[in-house]
Amino acid sequence: MTGKPLFTIVPEGSITTPQGFRAGGLHCGLKKTERHDLGVIVCDVPAAAAAVYTLNAFQAAPLQVTRESIGVEGKLQAMAVNSGNANACTGKQGEADAREMRAATAQALGLPEHLVGVTSTGVIGELLPMDKVRSGIARLPGSLKWDGGNDFCQAILTTDLVQKMTCAEVIIDGKRIYIAGAAKGSGMIHPNMATMLGFMTTDAQVDSEDLQKLLSAITDSTFNMITVDGDTSTNDMVVVMASGLAGDRKLNAEHPDWPSFVAAFQYVGEYLAKAIARDGEGATKLIEVQVVGAATENAARAIAKTIVGSSLVKSACFGADANWGRIIAATGRSGQAVNVDTVDIRLGDFPVLEQSRPVKFDEEQAAEYLKGELVVIFVNLHMGDKQATAWGCDLTYEYVRINAAYRT
Amino acid sequence: MTGKPLFTIVPEGSITTPQGFRAGGLHCGLKKTERHDLGVIVCDVPAAAAAVYTLNAFQAAPLQVTRESIGVEGKLQAMAVNSGNANACTGKQGEADAREMRAATAQALGLPEHLVGVTSTGVIGELLPMDKVRSGIARLPGSLKWDGGNDFCQAILTTDLVQKMTCAEVIIDGKRIYIAGAAKGSGMIHPNMATMLGFMTTDAQVDSEDLQKLLSAITDSTFNMITVDGDTSTNDMVVVMASGLAGDRKLNAEHPDWPSFVAAFQYVGEYLAKAIARDGEGATKLIEVQVVGAATENAARAIAKTIVGSSLVKSACFGADANWGRIIAATGRSGQAVNVDTVDIRLGDFPVLEQSRPVKFDEEQAAEYLKGELVVIFVNLHMGDKQATAWGCDLTYEYVRINAAYRT
Numbered sequence: 001m002t003g004k005p006l007f008t009i010v011p012e013g014s015i016t017t018p019q020g021f022r023a024g025g026l027h028c029g030l031k032k033t034e035r036h037d038l039g040v041i042v043c044d045v046p047a048a049a050a051a052v053y054t055l056n057a058f059q060a061a062p063l064q065v066t067r068e069s070i071g072v073e074g075k076l077q078a079m080a081v082n083s084g085n086a087n088a089c090t091g092k093q094g095e096a097d098a099r100e101m102r103a104a105t106a107q108a109l110g111l112p113e114h115l116v117g118v119t120s121t122g123v124i125g126e127l128l129p130m131d132k133v134r135s136g137i138a139r140l141p142g143s144l145k146w147d148g149g150n151d152f153c154q155a156i157l158t159t160d161l162v163q164k165m166t167c168a169e170v171i172i173d174g175k176r177i178y179i180a181g182a183a184k185g186s187g188m189i190h191p192n193m194a195t196m197l198g199f200m201t202t203d204a205q206v207d208s209e210d211l212q213k214l215l216s217a218i219t220d221s222t223f224n225m226i227t228v229d230g231d232t233s234t235n236d237m238v239v240v241m242a243s244g245l246a247g248d249r250k251l252n253a254e255h256p257d258w259p260s261f262v263a264a265f266q267y268v269g270e271y272l273a274k275a276i277a278r279d280g281e282g283a284t285k286l287i288e289v290q291v292v293g294a295a296t297e298n299a300a301r302a303i304a305k306t307i308v309g310s311s312l313v314k315s316a317c318f319g320a321d322a323n324w325g326r327i328i329a330a331t332g333r334s335g336q337a338v339n340v341d342t343v344d345i346r347l348g349d350f351p352v353l354e355q356s357r358p359v360k361f362d363e364e365q366a367a368e369y370l371k372g373e374l375v376v377i378f379v380n381l382h383m384g385d386k387q388a389t390a391w392g393c394d395l396t397y398e399y400v401r402i403n404a405a406y407r408t
Numbered sequence: 409m410t411g412k413p414l415f416t417i418v419p420e421g422s423i424t425t426p427q428g429f430r431a432g433g434l435h436c437g438l439k440k441t442e443r444h445d446l447g448v449i450v451c452d453v454p455a456a457a458a459a460v461y462t463l464n465a466f467q468a469a470p471l472q473v474t475r476e477s478i479g480v481e482g483k484l485q486a487m488a489v490n491s492g493n494a495n496a497c498t499g500k501q502g503e504a505d506a507r508e509m510r511a512a513t514a515q516a517l518g519l520p521e522h523l524v525g526v527t528s529t530g531v532i533g534e535l536l537p538m539d540k541v542r543s544g545i546a547r548l549p550g551s552l553k554w555d556g557g558n559d560f561c562q563a564i565l566t567t568d569l570v571q572k573m574t575c576a577e578v579i580i581d582g583k584r585i586y587i588a589g590a591a592k593g594s595g596m597i598h599p600n601m602a603t604m605l606g607f608m609t610t611d612a613q614v615d616s617e618d619l620q621k622l623l624s625a626i627t628d629s630t631f632n633m634i635t636v637d638g639d640t641s642t643n644d645m646v647v648v649m650a651s652g653l654a655g656d657r658k659l660n661a662e663h664p665d666w667p668s669f670v671a672a673f674q675y676v677g678e679y680l681a682k683a684i685a686r687d688g689e690g691a692t693k694l695i696e697v698q699v700v701g702a703a704t705e706n707a708a709r710a711i712a713k714t715i716v717g718s719s720l721v722k723s724a725c726f727g728a729d730a731n732w733g734r735i736i737a738a739t740g741r742s743g744q745a746v747n748v749d750t751v752d753i754r755l756g757d758f759p760v761l762e763q764s765r766p767v768k769f770d771e772e773q774a775a776e777y778l779k780g781e782l783v784v785i786f787v788n789l790h791m792g793d794k795q796a797t798a799w800g801c802d803l804t805y806e807y808v809r810i811n812a813a814y815r816t
Contacts, residue, residue: 058740058748058764089736091749091765124733125766234737311719311803312811319812325532328497329642332466340466341499356466357499358533395719396812397805403720404727404804 006170007264010178013167014149018178018203020044020243024143025155028136030084030122030129038136039155040105041199042078042144046115047241049076050212052219054236060088061098063237066117069102074208076241077115079199080105080140081156082133083184085122088234097128104137121158121184121197121235149182156184156197164275168264172257177204177246179264183238183272185279198223198238198272204261205247214265215240222269225301225390226277227309238269277391282399285373287317292387293380299336300381300388306334307377307390314395320370322363324352327377342382347375414578415672418586421575422557426586426611428452428651432551433563436544438492438530438537446544447563448513449607450486450552454523455649457484458620460627462644468496469506471645474525477510482616484649485523487607488513488548490541491566491592493530496642505536512545529566529592529605529643557590564592564605572683576672580665585612585654587672591646591680593687606631606646606680612669613655622673623648630677633709633798634685635717646677685799690807693781695725700795701788707744708789708796714742715785715798722803728778730771732760735785750790755783 016023020043025036049070053063070076080101087094098118106113120128143151153163167180178201185196206214215238223238251261278286289308294300307313310330316323324345331338345353348369350361369375375394424431428451433444457478461471478484488509495502506526514521528536551559561571575588586609593604614622623646631646659669686694697716702708715721718738724731732753739746753761756777758769777783783802 056737056740057744057746058736089733089761089764089766124737125761234740311807315808315811318808321812325497328466329464329532332464332642336465338465353497353533356497358497395808397808399719400723400726400803400805400808403723404729 006260007168007267010167010169013178013180014165015041015152015180015182015199015201016146016149017167017180018201018243019245020203021201022144022146023148023152024140024145025148025151026136026139026143029132030082036151036155037084038082038133038140039152040078040080040140040144041152041201041241042109043241043243045243045245046075046077047243048074048206048208048211049239049241050208050215051237051239052215054233056234058089058234060086060120060235061090061094062087062101062118062120063235064095065098065102066119066237066239069114069117072114075115076117076239077111078105078109079117079119079239079241080137081119081197083121083156083158085120085126085128086124086235087120087128089125090127093127097130100130101128101133101137104134105140108137108141117239119197119235119237121156124234153182156182158184160184160279162279164272164279166268166271168267170260170264172204172251172261173248175246175248178202179204179268181268181272183276185276196223196233196236196276200238200240200268202240203243203246204251205244205249206242206251210252211240211242214262218266218269222266222273225305225388226273227305227390227392274391277393280393281402282396283393284396285317285375285394287314287375287377287392287394289377289379289390290387291379291381293382293384294386294388295337295384297386297388300386302336303331303334303379304388304390306330307379308392311395314392317370317375318394318396320367322347322350322352322361322366322370327379328353331379338381339383344380344382346378414668415576415675418575418577421586421588422573423449423560423588423590423607423609424554424557425575425588426609426651427653428611429609430552430554431556431560432548432553433556433559434544434547434551437540438490444559444563445492446490446541446548447560448486448488448548448552449560449609449649450517451649451651453651453653454483454485455651456482456614456616456619457647457649458616458623459645459647460623462641464642466497466642468494468528468643469498469502470495470509470526470528471643472503473506473510474527474645474647477522477525480522483523484525484647485519486513486517487525487527487647487649488545489527489564489605491529491564493528493534493536494532494643495528495536497533498535501535505538508538509541509545512542513548516545516549525647527605527643527645529564532642561590564590566592568592568687570687572680572687574676574679576675578668578672580612580659580669581656583654583656586610587612587676589676589680591684593684604631604641604644604684608646608648608676610648610650611652611654612650612659613652613657614650614659618660619648619650622670626674626677630674630681633713633796634681635713635798635800682799685801688801689810690804691801692804693725693783693802695722695783695785695800695802697785697787697798698795699787699789701790701792702794702796703745703792705794705796708794710744711739711742711787712796712798714738715787716800719803722800725778725783726802726804728775730755730758730760730769730774730778735787736761739787746789747791752788752790754786
């Protein structure tokens with residue numbers, strides 16, 4: 001080990017930074033305001049592809065269509081996405097519309113259909129206005145740019161307040177390769193808007209199977225470890241495309257630079273996941289819960305997610321209340337075995353519980369810490385060496401306002 | 409079947425209505441204001457007893473002590489309870505304090521220790537101020553009254569806005585017997601106050617084992633089907649005492665009047681459970697979710713609880729928004745198998761989804777319905793004949809205000 005970082009962050013990087021990718025976005029009329037609502041990522045060559053999908057039983061139609069496309073040869077050359085309408089709970093017509101959206105994109109770009117994926121985010125239960133979608137897709141090729149990352153990012157936003165993208169650089173076989181990502185998501189909804197979409201691009205040369213394994217693994221420790229409100233959308237999806245244009249030889253677990261690639265990949269996933277949590281509906285701060293000393297990784301994950309998802313913990317963070325009783329109560333109801341005599345809890349640097357007994361701390365200083373934009377809750381179970389981290393946000397008046405608002 | 413109701417409600421009834429029970433309450437200094445914070449129920453004779461306890465791993469000390477008492481011969485003659493301090497996360501000293509509370513109560517009332525149960529609700533992680541508790545317990549016998557139900561109810565309240573009690577009358581062997589209940593609970597907490605306590609009394613003659621089976625069964629369909637905020641307290645407990653003073657012979661499943669007793673028992677549990685949900689922190693309305701047509705009872709229960717616990721559904725009810733997309737999304741993420749093509753949803757009398765497809769409805773009339781004090785969400789899965797009902801409340805600005813407030 002030289003101490004050299006495994007990867008570096010590319011400050012102005014976007015999903016078009018990796019070689020071979022262009023992106024675009026335009027307004028086709030699905031959103032009421034003149035913002036982009038249709039976007040596309042296109043690769044110069046068929047890219048190795050992998051994806052993870054929502055576990056919600058009511059999976060939206062476009063997810064099925066994308067899954068079919070990737071199933072054919074593990075490749076995608078384009079991903080089309082619309083916001084403003086989720087094409088979820090739309091029955092047979094919704095399926096037909098998702099297929100037509102794929103066919104139209106393939107035709108506009110001159111690609112075979114099975115190299116095109118589609119996804120949608122927005123209102124549930126309304127049919128896509130296909131006339132608008134069709135005419136929009138016909139104009140998509142004209143929107144493509146080598147620096148179209150921002151246009152694409154705008155096209156996928158719903159209630160999001162900020163665009164979420166990042167790019168990492170990593171050296172493989174002595175050559176520079178990039179891994180980039182863009183995401184949207186802030187609550188399940190703005191009344192009925194669907195949650196989280198993630199798009200990752202890289203110019204590394206990786207097989208579809210290796211990409212899938214890697215994506216599934218990092219999803220478990222990134223996208224699956226965030227919760228804004230505990231509600232899993234019908235439309236969640238993360239898709240990754242690898243153009244291979246920057247690599248001389250296959251990159252996989254046998255390759256000496258694989259750990260660097262994994263680290264950069266993990267960074268991009270974690271960055272996007274945290275950005276979604278921080279931009280949670282109504283949120284004023286990011287909450288990070290680190291659980292260590294667990295007997296199993298599953299236990300660590302379940303406890304971290306239970307704490308970060310607790311309405312009481314979230315309210316306390318909003319109120320800057322060092323209310324560790326709620327943290328221990330959430331730990332205890334997580335369904336995991338815990339040793340009730342050995343739990344330590346810290347809020348940032350403030351120990352509040354040691355060996356399950358209250359510790360005197362300076363309430364004012366702790367409240368000052370909790371008023372910050374990042375609250376780290378640290379829990380040591382002292383039962384083993386497994387750990388997990390989860391991210392979420394505080395529960396605020398604004399969350400209630402946004403979600404109590406009438407849809408129309 | 410004569411069509412005669414199996415039981416009737418006793419309008420002014422309380423936990424002292426069943427023969428043999430007295431109750432009392434007083435202020436011993438645990439609450440800052442001059443409200444009662446120490447209460448007791450006493451029976452003239454050792455009463456058959458049963459209890460259910462929180463599943464939170466961090467079970468408060470008094471629960472262990474009560475469990476021990478009931479374990480000796482399945483009987484209790486007195487239940488002492490304090491509010492203002494939960495005696496939870498208080499280690500060995502907390503256990504010793506719970507034991508001393510039991511011993512002091514037994515001495516004050518002239519009873520053997522194993523016929524006394526104790527329970528506490530209030531701040532987590534602080535030791536009971538035993539001098540106050542001791543002097544309070546010494547005064548408890550003087551507070552006992554044949555109509556002390558109200559005093560007792562006041563003694564168990566924390567953030568509750570209203571007292572919760574009811575009483576049912578049922579005819580067994582041609583004689584009138586009573587089943588009554590009192591409860592507290594409104595959020596997990598007012599900063600750190602512990603949730604739900606239930607106390608039921610009856611003068612029926614029932615064995616401890618039969619009482620335990622019945623209590624466990626009705627708990628599953630009543631107390632365990634409510635959620636205010638998804639947080640399970642360290643101190644939850646429901647205890648039932650049967651004096652047997654109104655019964656000539658044992659009442660059990662073989663007895664012809666058993667169904668009447670069960671119905672009344674179920675009514676008391678459900679009444680208290682709904683009263684807790686309706687009085688949820690910050691709530692403006694009761695939400696009832698009825699799931700029918702499920703393949704298994706477990707599935708029906710899980711789906712009903714997922715829907716009623718969804719922050720998005722709760723916010724929509726607060727905002728009187730007929731947002732069925734959130735209901736179907738909660739159904740889909742419940743972890744239960746559902747047929748995605750056969751779901752019906754009604755809000756009160758308004759069908760909004762049929763066979764998983766949106767139904768046109770009058771949004772204004774639906775909003776008017778949702779503004780009421782009771783919102784019934786009806787979900788038919790069309791997968792079988794099992795069903796379940798869950799209760800909760802809306803998520804409001806006031807919930808956030810209460811729970812963001814600094815503890816001091």
